[in-house]
Each structure stands twice: as C-alpha cells, then as structure tokens.
Amino acid sequence: MAQAEFSPGEEVDFVVVGSGAAGGIVARELAMAGLKVVVLEQGPYLQLADYTHDEWLINENEELAWGPKKGHPQTFRKYEHETAQVMDDDPLTYAHNVGGSSHHFSGNFWRFRPIDFMERSVLGEIPGTNFADWPISYDELEPYYTKVDWEIGLSGLQGPWDPPRSRDYPLPPLPVKSSGVLLERAAKALGLTAYPEPHAILSQPFNGRAGCIHCGFCLGYACEVGAKSSTATAMIPQALASGNCELRPMSTVARVETNDSGRVTEVVYWDENGVIHSQKAKAAVLCANGAETPRLLLLSESSQFPDGLANGSGMVGKNLMFNGATSTAGMFEHPINAHKSVPTTRVIHDFYSIDPSLGFYGGGGIDERHLARGLPMAFAMQRSRFSGRSWGSEFKNQLAHEFTHACSFSGHTTSLPLSTNNVTLDPTVRDKWGRPALRTTYMDHPDDLATMKFFVDRAEELMEAIGGTNIHSRWDEEGQTGGAHLLGTCRMGDDPDSSVVDRYNRAHDVPNLFMVDGSSLVTGGRGQPTMTIMALAFRAADHMIQAAGRGEI
Amino acid sequence: MSKSLITRRDFLRSISDSARHSLVVLSLPSIALATQQARAAQNAGRNLVNLNSNEAAELEAIAARIMPTDETPGAREAGVIYFMDNVLGEERSEVLPALRKGLSDLQAVANARFGSDLLNSLSDADLDTLLAEIEDSSFFGTVRYLTIAGMFTNPVHGGNQEEIGWQLIGFEDNHAWSPPFGYYDAEYMETGE
Numbered sequence: 145m146a147q148a149e150f151s152p153g154e155e156v157d158f159v160v161v162g163s164g165a166a167g168g169i170v171a172r173e174l175a176m177a178g179l180k181v182v183v184l185e186q187g188p189y190l191q192l193a194d195y196t197h198d199e200w201l202i203n204e205n206e207e208l209a210w211g212p213k214k215g216h217p218q219t220f221r222k223y224e225h226e227t228a229q230v231m232d233d234d235p236l237t238y239a240h241n242v243g244g245s246s247h248h249f250s251g252n253f254w255r256f257r258p259i260d261f262m263e264r265s266v267l268g269e270i271p272g273t274n275f276a277d278w279p280i281s282y283d284e285l286e287p288y289y290t291k292v293d294w295e296i297g298l299s300g301l302q303g304p305w306d307p308p309r310s311r312d313y314p315l316p317p318l319p320v321k322s323s324g325v326l327l328e329r330a331a332k333a334l335g336l337t338a339y340p341e342p343h344a345i346l347s348q349p350f351n352g353r354a355g356c357i358h359c360g361f362c363l364g365y366a367c368e369v370g371a372k373s374s375t376a377t378a379m380i381p382q383a384l385a386s387g388n389c390e391l392r393p394m395s396t397v398a399r400v401e402t403n404d405s406g407r408v409t410e411v412v413y414w415d416e417n418g419v420i421h422s423q424k425a426k427a428a429v430l431c432a433n434g435a436e437t438p439r440l441l442l443l444s445e446s447s448q449f450p451d452g453l454a455n456g457s458g459m460v461g462k463n464l465m466f467n468g469a470t471s472t473a474g475m476f477e478h479p480i481n482a483h484k485s486v487p488t489t490r491v492i493h494d495f496y497s498i499d500p501s502l503g504f505y506g507g508g509g510i511d512e513r514h515l516a517r518g519l520p521m522a523f524a525m526q527r528s529r530f531s532g533r534s535w536g537s538e539f540k541n542q543l544a545h546e547f548t549h550a551c552s553f554s555g556h557t558t559s560l561p562l563s564t565n566n567v568t569l570d571p572t573v574r575d576k577w578g579r580p581a582l583r584t585t586y587m588d589h590p591d592d593l594a595t596m597k598f599f600v601d602r603a604e605e606l607m608e609a610i611g612g613t614n615i616h617s618r619w620d621e622e623g624q625t626g627g628a629h630l631l632g633t634c635r636m637g638d639d640p641d642s643s644v645v646d647r648y649n650r651a652h653d654v655p656n657l658f659m660v661d662g663s664s665l666v667t668g669g670r671g672q673p674t675m676t677i678m679a680l681a682f683r684a685a686d687h688m689i690q691a692a693g694r695g696e697i
Numbered sequence: 698m699s700k701s702l703i704t705r706r707d708f709l710r711s712i713s714d715s716a717r718h719s720l721v722v723l724s725l726p727s728i729a730l731a732t733q734q735a736r737a738a739q740n741a742g743r744n745l746v747n748l749n750s751n752e753a754a755e756l757e758a759i760a761a762r763i764m765p766t767d768e769t770p771g772a773r774e775a776g777v778i779y780f781m782d783n784v785l786g787e788e789r790s791e792v793l794p795a796l797r798k799g800l801s802d803l804q805a806v807a808n809a810r811f812g813s814d815l816l817n818s819l820s821d822a823d824l825d826t827l828l829a830e831i832e833d834s835s836f837f838g839t840v841r842y843l844t845i846a847g848m849f850t851n852p853v854h855g856g857n858q859e860e861i862g863w864q865l866i867g868f869e870d871n872h873a874w875s876p877p878f879g880y881y882d883a884e885y886m887e888t889g890e
Contacts, residue, residue, distance in 0.1 A: 537767045
C-alpha cells in the first residue's frame with residue numbers, strides 16, 4: 145500500500161516529530177493500530193544508493209550537512225556564569241535523517257537492569273543532584289524490551305548477570321573478533337567474565353533482511369545491506385506500508401501550538417523551501433531527541449506557558465546526561481584487524497555497580513574496540529596513541545604496524561542528573577531558521593569523573609593481564625564537552641512538580657502532548673541507552689493506542 | 698580551520714569508539730555524488746586547479762616529510778598534492794589564505810637560515826629542522842591534516858592513489874569479510890577460548 149497523504153488542514157490522530165529510535169517505533173505502532181499519523185523529520189530520507197564508505201565525506205565533512213557551516217550552530221559552556229561559545233563541532237551530536245541516529249549507531253543494546261530503576265531507594269540521596277527512582281520498574285518494561293528484541297531484530301546471548309528475560313534473543317551473537325578474544329582472556333585472567341555483546345545488528349537473515357557482512361563500517365555509517373536494526377530499516381517501511389502514515393522529510397518544526405484550554409492544536413513547520421505549514425492533530429508526540437525535544441518545548445512558550453510548553457516543573461532541558469566514555473589502547477604481537485566487522489563483540493559487566501564504600505557513585509561496562517572505529521584516516525589523524533612524533537618516517541612505520549595490531553578496552557559509564565547540566569536557548573546565536581541555537585551547559589559531576597577514572601584503571605589492568613604493550617589511556621579528565629547520548633531533559637515521574645512527563649510519557653501539563661526519546665530517562669544507565677529508549681517507545685505507543693481507543697487523546 | 702579544531706577532533710577520534718563521536722551526520726547525498734563525479738573527471742587529467750605549480754611543489758615538499766618516501770611509498774606516490782588541490786578549492790577553501798601566508802612565512806625563515814626560499818630545494822634534514830620548530834603551529838597542523846587525509850582518503854578525492862595509503866596500514870575496503878578476522882579469533886575457533 146502506498147503511504148498515506150494528508151492535507152495539513154485535516155486533523156490527523158497524531159503528529160510525530162522526529163523519526164529516529166523512538167519516533168520510528170511510535171509512528172509504526174500507531175499507524176499499524178489504524179491511527180492516522182503524520183511524521184515530520186528535519187533531515188532527508190536517504191536511500192540505499194546514498195550510503196557510502198567515503199570517510200572524507202562522511203566523517204571529515206560532517207559540517208557540510210548540519211554543523212555551523214550549514215546553518216546549525218550550537219553553543220557550549222561548562223558553567224552557567226560563563227558565556228557559551230559557538231563550537232567548531234557541534235557539542236550535541238545527532239544524525240539528521242529518517243531513522244535519526246539509529247541509522248548511524250553501532251547498535252550496542254544493553255538492557256537497563258532492575259537496579260537502574262530504583263537506585264535512589266537503594267543508595268539514598270546524593271546531595272546536590274536530582275538522582276531519583278523511575279516511576280516504573282524493570283518488570284513493567286521487560287515485555288517491551290522483548291518486543292524490541294523481536295520487532296527490531298537483536299543478536300545476543302543471555303549473560304551471567306543479565307536481567308531476567310521472558311524470551312530468548314531472536315538471533316545468536318555476532319562472531320567474536322580478535323579484540324573480543326583478548327578481552328575475554330583478560331577477564332578470565334582477572335576472575336571476571338566477558339560475554340557476547342548484544343547488538344541491534346542481525347547476525348543472520350531475519351524478517352526479510354540480510355545478516356551482517358562484517359564490512360566494518362557501522363559507527364557513523366548507514367548499513368548498506370540493512371543488517372543494522374535502525375528504525376529506517378526495521379520500522380518506517382512498515383509504518384508507511386500500513387497506509388495510515390505519511391512521512392514528511394526535510395520538515396523542520398518551529399512550534400507546537402496550543403489553544404486557550406491548554407491543548408495542542410497543531411504543529412507548525414518549515415518545508416525544504418522554507419515555506420511554513422501547520423499540521424492539525426488530535427495529539428502530538430515529540431521524539432526529536434534529548435536536545436531538540438526540550439528546545440522545541442522552550443520555543444513553544446506562550447502567555448499560558450511563559451516558561452515553555454509543559455514546563456510547570458521547570459525541569460524541561462535540565463538533568464542532561466551524556467554517559468561517560470574512556471579508551472585504553474594497547475598493542476599486541478599478532479594481527480587483530482579490529483577494523484573488520486562490528487565495533488565490539490565482548491563486554492564485561494562485573495563493575496555494573498561500583499562498591500559504594502569507595503566513596504563515589506557510579507558503574508558501567510567495558511567492551512573492546514578499534515582505536516579509531518577502524519577508519520584509516522581517523523586512525524592516522526591521531527597523534528600517535530603510543531609514543532613519538534606525529535609525522536615522519538618513524539610515525540609512518542608505526543601507523544603501518546599499529547592499525548592492525550592495536551585495540552582499545554573502552555569504558556561506558558554513569559552520569560548523574562544535575563539541574564546545572566542542561567540545554568537552553570542561546571540568547572544571541574541563531575540558526576538558519578532564525579531560531580535561538582541550542583546552548584549546552586555541562587560539567588561532569590565529580591563522581592562521574594571518579595567513575596571514569598575507575599574504569600580507566602580497570603581497563604589498564606585488563607590490558608596488562610593479557611600482555612598488551614604500550615598501554616595508554618584517554619578520557620575527559622576536565623569534563624566532557626559534548627555527547628551523543630542526550631538523556632534526561634524531560635524526565636519521567638509521578639510528581640508534576642519534579643518531572644515533565646508521566647509514567648506513560650504524557651506531559652503532566654498538556655493532556656494531548658507526549659514526549660518519548662532520550663529526554664524521558666530518569667537516570668542514564670551504564671552507557672548504552674538506545675535499547676531503553678526503544679522499549680519506552682513501544683510502551684508509550686501501547687498506552688497512546690489504548691488512550692485513543694478510549695477517546696482520551 | 699583552527700588548530701583547536703584539529704586538536705579537538707584529534708582527541709574525539711581517540712575516544713570515538715565510545716559515545717561521543719559515534720553518530721556522525723551524513724552529508725547530503727546529492728552533494729556527495731556530484732563531488733565524486735567532478736573529482737573523477739579532474740583526477741583523470743592530474744591538473745592543478747587551485748594551487749599554482751610553485752605552491753604545489755612547496756606543499757608537496759612538506760607533505761613528503763610528514764609521510765616520507767622510504768622503504769614504502771609516501772605522500773608523493775599517493776598523490777596527496779592532488780587531494781590538497783581538490784579540497785582547497787571546496788571543502789577546505791577557507792584555509793587556503795592562511796595556508797599561503799604560513800607557507801611564505803616558512804619560506805622567509807628558510808631563506809634567512811639556509812639562503813634559499815624554496816623548501817623544495819632544502820635537504821631533508823634541513824626541512825625537518827624547520828618543521829620541527831613549527832610543529833605546534835596552526836600552519837603545520839593544517840598541512841599535516843591535509844597530508845594525512847590525502848594519504849588515507851577514498852581515492853576518488855585525488856589522494857591515496859592505487860590505495861597506497863591503505864596498503865601501508867593493512868586496510869582494505871572490502872565491503873564484506875568473514876571470520877576469522879585476525880590471529881586471535883582464528884585461534885579461538887580452534888581451541889574455543
């Protein structure tokens with residue numbers, strides 16, 4: 145069936161803003177339930193022929209697409225007393241295309257665990273932070289994690305400390321790489337356990353899609369065979385085929401309009417040519433990511449909502465969390481060829497929760513990677529990770545050896561929610577549409593920095609245990625200056641005074657407005673949030689469908 | 698391109714395996730395709746378009762110290778200068794004025810020190826001495842960036858001719874691989890650990 149077509153003046157059931165990890169799922173679920181849906185996506189609808197392994201274009205010229213040069217500047221500062229500056233690279237990284245960042249991720253799909261939803265109760269208050277329990281438990285979300293497994297397509301093997309699951313993974317794990325073997329051997333030597341990394345990448349053909357061909361271009365690249373389980377591959381085509389969904393790419397939302405009774409009436413957007421349109425809908429779902437969703441709410445202020453739409457709590461844009469990231473490189477005697485296949489194949493979760501007696505909060509996982517995502521240009525661009533001058537014969541010969549013989553053990557860690565870490569509207573800088581630019585204020589909590597250091601130490605021990613040489617670690621000791629995990633900025637909760645959406649992702653203050661994406665997360669997990677974003681999307685869509693059936697949207 | 702940009706990216710790359718740089722924006726595909734087609738036509742003739750022959754010879758002399766020709770081919774054999782010429786007309790056109798200024802500054806130093814303002818005529822050792830003194834400068838950072846990019850780029854952009862750079866480090870854009878991928882997983886397949 146051809147995709148639906150609606151006129152902007154026709155009131156559809158739902159308008160969904162954003163077509164990424166959450167938006168693609170929400171649109172598909174609503175449309176397949178028979179509801180009329182319009183999806184507005186600010187980026188293009190890329191097709192297979194548009195995908196390329198061209199590192200110069202994709203990596204080095206990202207600003208051709210959506211950075212400051214393209215009219216999308218962002219500003220950054222560490223502290224609120226500073227004036228935020230426009231950055232050469234946008235600090236908040238996300239893909240602008242149908243499928244959003246799910247088109248470009250490497251699909252490391254860790255479930256959150258029961259502890260993630262109730263950690264505040266277990267550990268108590270962390271002064272100066274907004275550390276809180278979720279309003280829902282792992283058990284309530286579990287059926288939707290399983291739905292992600294089977295609807296999106298996951299490969300994996302239940303690990304020794306994994307949370308309980310109601311159904312096996314649909315596909316076996318991807319084959320182990322040399323770097324994964326090294327991590328597994330190192331873990332064994334230290335009495336730890338490495339087990340197969342779960343992936344939203346198909347290890348075998350599934351649901352009419354091909355299995356992974358191990359080309360090595362996962363991170364930052366769209367999958368040329370459709371083995372990566374992006375919503376552009378796994379969800380959007382089904383949404384369109386339902387005949388109930390119209391996808392409008394290159395559509396940038398300006399505002400969400402409300403009426404005198406405080407209900408959403410329509411969503412205003414620019415098309416590719418800068419022509420303004422307005423789509424009427426019974427309800428709106430913002431799935432624009434943890435940066436763009438709060439920005440849109442702040443842009444949608446009115447006399448009735450002077451601090452931004454749905455912001456009675458004052459929490460819109462606050463509690464931004466990136467997750468911490470560390471990298472410990474080592475060299476080995478024989479070829480590893482970590483540039484082949486998926487980025488990582490083994491993960492250690494023995495440090496999911498760091499012993500509180502160490503005096504700081506935190507936890508995470510360690511997996512193995514190539515030093516530069518397996519990209520030749522990016523690898524050589526680095527100053528030598530190990531030693532010496534970054535040019536000349538010696539450097540050149542080092543590169544020749546290191547590209548195939550090095551790998552990294554990488555930490556992925558917790559971030560605490562803080563009011564002072566946030567996205568706001570920049571008071572002076574504007575984007576090409578004239579909208580205030582996204583302004584990020586962010587400084588990692590001391591516990592987050594201590595956690596990263598803890599993981600660097602563990603990764604170095606692992607490297608030493610397996611005989612790695614030239615061991616060298618890097619992490620943002622002075623605080624991270626950007627992120628791709630954009631979490632916490634419209635947090636979920638039962639209390640309208642301290643949260644933005646309720647336990648079903650409905651705005652506390654606006655009855656027919658929903659926010660579903662990384663912004664909903666109350667805590668940021670251990671470094672791989674997309675699995676949980678997708679599970680929340682399936683769950684929220686379920687409740688939207690039920691509410692629509694009762695006439696309650 | 699500021700030095701800070703290069704430095705920041707350099708660092709991001711190093712932790713890129715993790716969260717920060719994992720999600721990179723795709724270029725608009727129509728631009729990508731047009732660029733590639735234009736590049737293919739341009740490379741066929743090996744004509745310089747944006748640099749004059751003197752500038753090209755001087756920049757190539759520096760590039761050849763960054764990626765020297767020794768037991769293995771270097772920047773000269775990889776055609777790095779054609780990559781530079783290409784991108785200095787488009788994606789990095791904004792750095793061309795600063796690059797020219799930096800080049801003439803370095804030539805002036807060469808003249809004062811060695812009595813020749815042609816970098817291309819200096820001995821490798823003399824040129825290395827000059828470059829070592831400015832290796833933290835924005836000018837050197839930019840030339841290094843362009844040299845590395847040209848050495849390891851997809852050949853469609855003019856550098857990495859005959860995949861010389863890729864062969865050097867053991868990279869192949871094979872599009873499909875099957876296990877074993879390396880030494881240790883081959884061992885693992887045999888022994889199970």
